[in-house]
Amino acid sequence: MAGIFHRDFQAKPYWWEAYQPTAQDPVEIPARARVAIVGGGYAGLSTALELARNGADCVVLEAAELGFGASTRNGGAVSGGVNIGKGFSGKKLDQDSSRAAAMLADGADAFGLIERLIAEEGIDCHWKKTGRFVGAWTPAHYAAQQKSVALLNGAAKSDAVMVPRARQREEIASDYYFGGMVVERAANLHPALYYKGLLDAARRRGVAVCVLANVEHVTPHDSGFLVRTTRGAVQADEVVIATNGYTGDLTPNLKRRVVPIASHIIATEDLPEDLARSLIPKQRTLSDTRRVLNYYRMSPDGKRMIFGGRPRFTQVDAKTSAPLLHRMMTDRFPQLRDARVTHAWTGNTAFTLDALPHMGRDDGMHYLLGCNGSGVAVMTYMGWQTARKILGLANQPSAFDSEEFPDHPLYSGNPWFLPALGSWYRLRDRLDRTIGNIGAV
Numbered sequence: 001m002a003g004i005f006h007r008d009f010q011a012k013p014y015w016w017e018a019y020q021p022t023a024q025d026p027v028e029i030p031a032r033a034r035v036a037i038v039g040g041g042y043a044g045l046s047t048a049l050e051l052a053r054n055g056a057d058c059v060v061l062e063a064a065e066l067g068f069g070a071s072t073r074n075g076g077a078v079s080g081g082v083n084i085g086k087g088f089s090g091k092k093l094d095q096d097s098s099r100a101a102a103m104l105a106d107g108a109d110a111f112g113l114i115e116r117l118i119a120e121e122g123i124d125c126h127w128k129k130t131g132r133f134v135g136a137w138t139p140a141h142y143a144a145q146q147k148s149v150a151l152l153n154g155a156a157k158s159d160a161v162m163v164p165r166a167r168q169r170e171e172i173a174s175d176y177y178f179g180g181m182v183v184e185r186a187a188n189l190h191p192a193l194y195y196k197g198l199l200d201a202a203r204r205r206g207v208a209v210c211v212l213a214n215v216e217h218v219t220p221h222d223s224g225f226l227v228r229t230t231r232g233a234v235q236a237d238e239v240v241i242a243t244n245g246y247t248g249d250l251t252p253n254l255k256r257r258v259v260p261i262a263s264h265i266i267a268t269e270d271l272p273e274d275l276a277r278s279l280i281p282k283q284r285t286l287s288d289t290r291r292v293l294n295y296y297r298m299s300p301d302g303k304r305m306i307f308g309g310r311p312r313f314t315q316v317d318a319k320t321s322a323p324l325l326h327r328m329m330t331d332r333f334p335q336l337r338d339a340r341v342t343h344a345w346t347g348n349t350a351f352t353l354d355a356l357p358h359m360g361r362d363d364g365m366h367y368l369l370g371c372n373g374s375g376v377a378v379m380t381y382m383g384w385q386t387a388r389k390i391l392g393l394a395n396q397p398s399a400f401d402s403e404e405f406p407d408h409p410l411y412s413g414n415p416w417f418l419p420a421l422g423s424w425y426r427l428r429d430r431l432d433r434t435i436g437n438i439g440a441v
């Protein structure tokens, strides 16, 4: 397996070749701001940008470098709802629930918002609306996908169609799946350049984005809050918690409502041109219907495979995750057997106990948390919605804005059970496939 690593291998995101999270030129923490935002990822920056666009002064407080979190590490697949409600158990959104349609409609709005934002702010992040193919892991999964098409097209404007196994090679140079679903209203982008674009847009509007400012305490103060960081304190009328998979002891009440689950990605070296062009003929992003799914795409220049998944549910060394991902990749594409890995990396997502994203208020503070593995559009959207809510500009509450944010009496925020849980769901996936194959024969 050592042979899979390129001689120039680096345990860092491929995306950081274009934008590397930085702590340079730290901005001083202002003494006062109308809104203090904790967390400087897509969620925090999008909240700040919409506040600033409407003249409200705000400060973003980021514990590490700018872009340290998942927002510069993700796969860059953007969808408008197809993953909403899919938790770490693979459980799907209850299609008959009254909230399902509203959630999917917000998912569709999230896609519209990110597309608009990228255009309005002139963000050069290789935005490509090439759609997504979701491969069916079993024939039963294909049938379940078929049932969800009407709801996705009605509520989430997904423009989804089924692709039977006989036509699968139009989507992927592999017979690995039992057909699948194409979602035309889906896109891909360069996640770190999208991050940089949001950062630049917020700064252009005068937002103080403060690096290396770990928020240690938030206490009530006058009619607002005193927010104390490792670099000084700021007094604010409103506080927004946007810490997703890095939510910590600052907000214990929120920490026990999100489970930080790691996701891992590898990038291959540049592939021979014909091979690179043949793998995903329509340049879509791909994922599948397994509980522990894989997601993959070509790099923006079309030369490399970017292949992700959760071979472990916790942060592990790239030397552990890369061989596992490489094997998953060659299970789908045996033709990539000799492709060596140049980059491997990891980051945290946040799963909630009902598998839904949540925004709302706790202890007087606003929060937006719980991307459930898919947050490029949704976390941007919930930031925008949170800002509109603070400004009194929201026409109606988002479907993600609910008082009900479930916890569990046995979970206090320490996810000690993740390794066992990951193994269990991976085993269930394998069993599904075996039983599915037997059923299909």
Ligand SMILES: Cc1cc2nc3c(=O)[nH]c(=O)nc-3n(C[C@H](O)[C@H](O)[C@H](O)COP(=O)(O)OP(=O)(O)OC[C@H]3O[C@@H](n4cnc5c(N)ncnc54)[C@H](O)[C@@H]3O)c2cc1C
Residues within 6 Å of the ligand: 038, 039, 040, 041, 042, 043, 044, 061, 062, 063, 064, 067, 068, 069, 070, 071, 072, 073, 074, 075, 076, 077, 078, 079, 213, 214, 215, 216, 242, 243, 244, 245, 246, 247, 248, 250, 262, 263, 264, 265, 295, 308, 345, 346, 347, 348, 349, 371, 373, 374, 375, 376, 377, 379
């Ligand atoms: C490997 C990987 C692949 C993914 N692939 C996709 C994909 O293809 N498509 C998709 O839609 N989504 C994907 N996601 C999910 C997506 O990246 C996230 O949903 C999104 O980036 C979350 O943005 P955020 O701003 O909420 O959180 P983050 O970007 O994680 O930012 C949270 C920030 O909060 C900061 N913080 C925490 N505590 C404090 C504190 N006390 N004080 C100050 N700052 C604090 C952290 O340092 C961190 O920088 C993926 C995630 C990972 C990890």
